[in-house]
Amino acid sequence: MGGVRKKPTIATVAARAGVAVSTVSRYLNGRYVSRAVRARLSEIIEELGYSRSWTARNLSLGRRGSIGVAIDSSEDPWFVQLLKGIEEDLSTRDTSLMLCSTVVRKTYDPKIVYQWIQDHRVDGLIVARAQRRERPLFRAALKAQVPVIAVAPFEIIAGVNVLRSNNVGGGAMIADHLVNLGHRSIAFAGGPSHSIDSKHRLRGLREGLARRGITLAPKHIFSCESFEFDAGTVFAEQFLSRPLDVTAIVLANDALAFGFMRFALRRGIKMPEELSIVGFDGLVEGAFLYPALTTAAQPMQEMGRVACQRLLESHGVPGHVERIEFPMHLIVRESTARPSAEFAKVRPLTLVGSPTAGPMDDA
Amino acid sequence: MGGVRKKPTIATVAARAGVAVSTVSRYLNGRYVSRAVRARLSEIIEELGYSRSWTARNLSLGRRGSIGVAIDSSEDPWFVQLLKGIEEDLSTRDTSLMLCSTVVRKTYDPKIVYQWIQDHRVDGLIVARAQRRERPLFRAALKAQVPVIAVAPFEIIAGVNVLRSNNVGGGAMIADHLVNLGHRSIAFAGGPSHSIDSKHRLRGLREGLARRGITLAPKHIFSCESFEFDAGTVFAEQFLSRPLDVTAIVLANDALAFGFMRFALRRGIKMPEELSIVGFDGLVEGAFLYPALTTAAQPMQEMGRVACQRLLESHGVPGHVERIEFPMHLIVRESTARPSAEFAKVRPLTLVGSPTAGPMDDA
DNA sequence: TTGTATGCGTTATCAG
DNA sequence: CTGATAACGCATACAA
Numbered sequence: 001m002g003g004v005r006k007k008p009t010i011a012t013v014a015a016r017a018g019v020a021v022s023t024v025s026r027y028l029n030g031r032y033v034s035r036a037v038r039a040r041l042s043e044i045i046e047e048l049g050y051s052r053s054w055t056a057r058n059l060s061l062g063r064r065g066s067i068g069v070a071i072d073s074s075e076d077p078w079f080v081q082l083l084k085g086i087e088e089d090l091s092t093r094d095t096s097l098m099l100c101s102t103v104v105r106k107t108y109d110p111k112i113v114y115q116w117i118q119d120h121r122v123d124g125l126i127v128a129r130a131q132r133r134e135r136p137l138f139r140a141a142l143k144a145q146v147p148v149i150a151v152a153p154f155e156i157i158a159g160v161n162v163l164r165s166n167n168v169g170g171g172a173m174i175a176d177h178l179v180n181l182g183h184r185s186i187a188f189a190g191g192p193s194h195s196i197d198s199k200h201r202l203r204g205l206r207e208g209l210a211r212r213g214i215t216l217a218p219k220h221i222f223s224c225e226s227f228e229f230d231a232g233t234v235f236a237e238q239f240l241s242r243p244l245d246v247t248a249i250v251l252a253n254d255a256l257a258f259g260f261m262r263f264a265l266r267r268g269i270k271m272p273e274e275l276s277i278v279g280f281d282g283l284v285e286g287a288f289l290y291p292a293l294t295t296a297a298q299p300m301q302e303m304g305r306v307a308c309q310r311l312l313e314s315h316g317v318p319g320h321v322e323r324i325e326f327p328m329h330l331i332v333r334e335s336t337a338r339p340s341a342e343f344a345k346v347r348p349l350t351l352v353g354s355p356t357a358g359p360m361d362d363a
Numbered sequence: 364m365g366g367v368r369k370k371p372t373i374a375t376v377a378a379r380a381g382v383a384v385s386t387v388s389r390y391l392n393g394r395y396v397s398r399a400v401r402a403r404l405s406e407i408i409e410e411l412g413y414s415r416s417w418t419a420r421n422l423s424l425g426r427r428g429s430i431g432v433a434i435d436s437s438e439d440p441w442f443v444q445l446l447k448g449i450e451e452d453l454s455t456r457d458t459s460l461m462l463c464s465t466v467v468r469k470t471y472d473p474k475i476v477y478q479w480i481q482d483h484r485v486d487g488l489i490v491a492r493a494q495r496r497e498r499p500l501f502r503a504a505l506k507a508q509v510p511v512i513a514v515a516p517f518e519i520i521a522g523v524n525v526l527r528s529n530n531v532g533g534g535a536m537i538a539d540h541l542v543n544l545g546h547r548s549i550a551f552a553g554g555p556s557h558s559i560d561s562k563h564r565l566r567g568l569r570e571g572l573a574r575r576g577i578t579l580a581p582k583h584i585f586s587c588e589s590f591e592f593d594a595g596t597v598f599a600e601q602f603l604s605r606p607l608d609v610t611a612i613v614l615a616n617d618a619l620a621f622g623f624m625r626f627a628l629r630r631g632i633k634m635p636e637e638l639s640i641v642g643f644d645g646l647v648e649g650a651f652l653y654p655a656l657t658t659a660a661q662p663m664q665e666m667g668r669v670a671c672q673r674l675l676e677s678h679g680v681p682g683h684v685e686r687i688e689f690p691m692h693l694i695v696r697e698s699t700a701r702p703s704a705e706f707a708k709v710r711p712l713t714l715v716g717s718p719t720a721g722p723m724d725d726a
Numbered sequence: 727t728t729g730t731a732t733g734c735g736t737t738a739t740c741a742g
Numbered sequence: 743c744t745g746a747t748a749a750c751g752c753a754t755a756c757a758a
Contacts, residue, residue: 419735
């Protein structure tokens with residue numbers, strides 16, 4: 001005792017039971033085995049504390065037993081939620097998860113992901129928030145026949161399965177919410193101009209407002225050229241340097257909204273009395289702020305789960321690409337309220353543009 | 364073209380080059396190979412797009428090629444930072460990362476981690492913020508000879524390497540910072556009572572204050588019995604229901620501080636004028652708030668890096684356990700300031716307990 | 727129902 | 743310096 005005895009193999013078990021290795025293998029995989037042998041094996045395996053070699057099994061099966069998940073930075077709270085969904089799905093399978101942040105010390109380096117692909121080290125690849133720079137990566141995966149799926153990519157990606165939220169719908173929800181509260185003059189601050197999500201969110205908002213007879217004035221549409229916290233702060237500084245002529249502002253994502261709120265707060269802007277704020281994504285962090293952020297949420301965990309399913313259950317024809325859209329839902333917290341009459345009086349109310357093509361108010 | 368030709372193996376390369384498989388293997392591993400053959404192989408490998416099978420290589424080498432990282436919930440911002448450090452180290456090695464959250468749908472289920480251990484599926488295991496319930500897990504790892512390391516465990520863990528921050532030092536830094544600002548009456552709110560980190564932070568604070576001639580009054584020491592945001596909110600409600608008799612409060616971690624601040628903000632408490640707030644951990648999220656949270660930071664990324672090193676470079680004697688402590692550093696943001704004379708006047712200033720064993724003021 | 731033989735792709739050993 | 747060949751641990755046609 002105390003000796004470092006080697007890990008028992010399938011052969012050890014077979015020898016001990018007086019049967020062939022293949023019989024043990026069959027037993028392990030739930031195939032035909034006589035009751036007697038089954039009982040005996042069960043006993044011996046228990047006694048030896050035997051368990052299959054993951055590596056050998058995968059080698060034999062010609063699979064890798066894990067999928068890869070690539071993301072700019074695993075710090076992103078958005079990604080963290082996605083990851084949770086992925087883990088949740090994987091926990092029901094015989095597959096594990098490999099993680100790779102492509103941006104490590106401020107520098108983009110997808111080397112590891114390429115290695116995964118070239119070495120066929122993963123059975124599938126999930127790329128979250130892919131940007132243009134990820135294109136060669138997708139090509140490599142496709143060429144190497146590694147199943148790949150993009151979750152909420154920045155741009156349109158050809159030839160790969162894509163999961164994204166119904167951002168247009170999300171924008172529309174926000175429009176309705178704000179209009180219902182009584183807002184008539186609303187601003188929007190976009191993310192990177194190449195982000196299709198940002199565009200869709202704006203479109204949804206604009207169309208949603210139009211349906212209620214309200215025009216999103218071009219002068220009230222801004223761009224932060226980024227989805228990051230800092231950009232939200234910078235934008236706020238510029239936005240708040242002029243007198244407020246809107247009662248609500250919608251930021252293209254929560255991070256921007258966080259940045260905006262922080263600056264607005266320090267400027268002493270009363271939220272939501274003076275200005276209502278809305279974000280997109282539904283980060284849990286939004287509930288930590290005061291006021292807590294109202295936001296159109298993506299079902300990130302579900303997206304993570306579905307990504308795994310699509311990847312591992314190799315749905316559909318090989319060449320066929322699929323695009324799945326997930327509904328967003330509105331999380332109403334504290335950063336939105338009726339526009340305050342008090343503040344409305346003291347500031348110059350912008351005249352809302354004519355209710356152009358908008359249908360009649362369905363109120 | 365277009366055919367699904369199989370991935371070339373080492374044998375393919377050998378045949379094509381007219382040499383033995385073993386020669387190719389030697390070439391791949393940088394052993395003795397004649398210049399001529401070397402050039403030829405390099406060319407053929409390039410041409411074939413050959414790359415080694417990760418699985419087969421690991422099987423042959425008797426290793427797994429990846430380490431496992433276990434955590435309650437991968438959502439934790441603290442963990443996210445640790446993960447970043449781990450990834451950073453691993454990116455320099457031929458090792459990849461497997462992730463497992465032990466709490467998935469509100470329920471604790473370490474099954475996967477046990478599988479990693481039993482199947483010898485990882486070359487090492489990092490367990491972050493281990494609690495008492497993780498004990499059997501460590502035992503299993505030890506028994507299965509799987510190297511394991513605990514990062515910032517809640518309690519003392521016998522027989523395994525441990526990495527943690529110098530929480531006593533962190534507490535002392537906060538003490539000095541607050542005293543330097545002019546605070547004399549300070550409160551502390553602890554985390555779970557079994558958390559050794561929480562205890563050490565309190566100790567550091569208390570001793571640090573004592574060195575400056577200030578007593579941390581027992582009635583100013585509270586416990587939230589948790590490290591979670593919500594607990595901070597609950598605590599704030601109770602704490603703020605009575606008139607303030609301190610000018611600063613130190614929470615046992617940032618999450619608690621976030622919760623506390625949110626409630627205090629909504630109560631209209633002016634921070635830092637009326638009350639200074641300090642947390643522990645140094646989460647980046649603290650910079651998003653207004654006021655941004657002053658905090659004693661753990662070098663989480665570095666801890667992640669070192670954890671990998673210790674794990675993979677199998678330092679020291681097998682039986683020997685090591686405990687490494689990392690220095691904390693103070694991040695001074697906006698939530699701390701000199702106690703305001705204005706507020707000091709309107710509230711009953713508690714008489715500070717006699718400067719018992721404390722040495723004279725070094726001011 | 728069970729056993730035999732072979733393959734999975736590498737690495738390591740040991741002659742040549 | 744190079745080439746057979748035996749592990750590595752398991753899965754699976756195929757034969758018995």
